[in-house]
Amino acid sequence: MTKQNFRFLISLVFTVTLAVFALVRQPDANAQGGNPFDTGGRDDKPAGEVFKNVQTLKNMPAGRLVGVMNGWTKALGVKCNHCHTLGAWEKEDAPAKQIARDMVALTSRINGESLKEIKNLKSERPSISCYTCHRGAVKPETAPAAPAQPK
Ligand code: HEC
Ligand code: HEC
Numbered sequence: 001m002t003k004q005n006f007r008f009l010i011s012l013v014f015t016v017t018l019a020v021f022a023l024v025r026q027p028d029a030n031a032q033g034g035n036p037f038d039t040g041g042r043d044d045k046p047a048g049e050v051f052k053n054v055q056t057l058k059n060m061p062a063g064r065l066v067g068v069m070n071g072w073t074k075a076l077g078v079k080c081n082h083c084h085t086l087g088a089w090e091k092e093d094a095p096a097k098q099i100a101r102d103m104v105a106l107t108s109r110i111n112g113e114s115l116k117e118i119k120n121l122k123s124e125r126p127s128i129s130c131y132t133c134h135r136g137a138v139k140p141e142t143a144p145a146a147p148a149q150p151k
Contacts, residue, residue, distance in 0.1 A: 036089050037066040052090035056101040072100060075130035077137050103130065 039050050039062040047065050048058025057068065073080060080086060083097040092098065111127045118126075133140040 036087075037069075039063055053092070056104050072130060075134045075136070077134070082138070 039045070042050050043063025044061050046058055047054040047060045047062040050062035051065065054065070057065065060068070069080070072083075076082065081094075083094050083100055085091055085093050107128060107130065115121070115126045115128070135141070
């Protein structure tokens with residue numbers, strides 16, 4: 001075998017090894033980065049049992065977590081990584097994650113107490129949501145946008 005052929009063979013073996021390694025690792029990578037909301041058929045079990053670190057929403061059916069996460073994402077106009085390190089969903093490494101829990105408490109307090117104290121409202125059960133304040137933004141507006149300049 002010539003020296004060149006030998007080099008070629010070595011690099012071929014190397015490439016094939018890498019490819020096989022990548023294929024073998026694939027299922028592992030999927031388990032990590034696949035559907036983060038996979039409940040393993042336990043959609044009706046409490047989210048606190050199925051997921052690793054669900055506290056505020058622990059009594060909600062696990063199958064509903066996907067809807068809540070997508071809802072928050074839209075309400076705030078952010079992506080999952082505003083509150084999470086992608087793939088490490090149970091971690092507490094973004095301040096926004098705990099803020100979101102506190103915001104759930106704020107929202108329930110307004111719905112469960114504050115609004116009930118106001119008489120003569122039109123709805124039988126008036127309520128607000130994350131979107132009522134956030135409207136697709138991280139920081140809610142406190143005043144209307146400046147009116148268009150008169151011509
Ligand atoms: C506004 C912040 C926020 C956004 C945006 C958000 N999450 Fe979450 N996520 C949370 C909080 C808070 C919890 C824990 C809820 C609790 O403690 O009740 C959580 C929990 C989770 C869990 C459970 C992890 C575990 O095992 O404990 C998953 C999975 C998850 N989120 C996925 C997502 C995905 C995917 C997106 C994007 C579509 C997303 N989240 C967007 C705040 C957020
Ligand atoms: C009554 C109005 C109101 C409601 C309802 C509300 N928020 Fe907020 N939220 C605020 C205000 C005000 C801030 C503070 C913004 C700032 O930094 O000045 C805030 C901040 C946040 C932040 C921190 C954003 C950042 O800087 O990273 C998160 C996360 C958040 N809200 C999530 C939620 C979620 C999730 C809900 C629904 C469960 C919700 N909020 C409902 C008013 C509200």
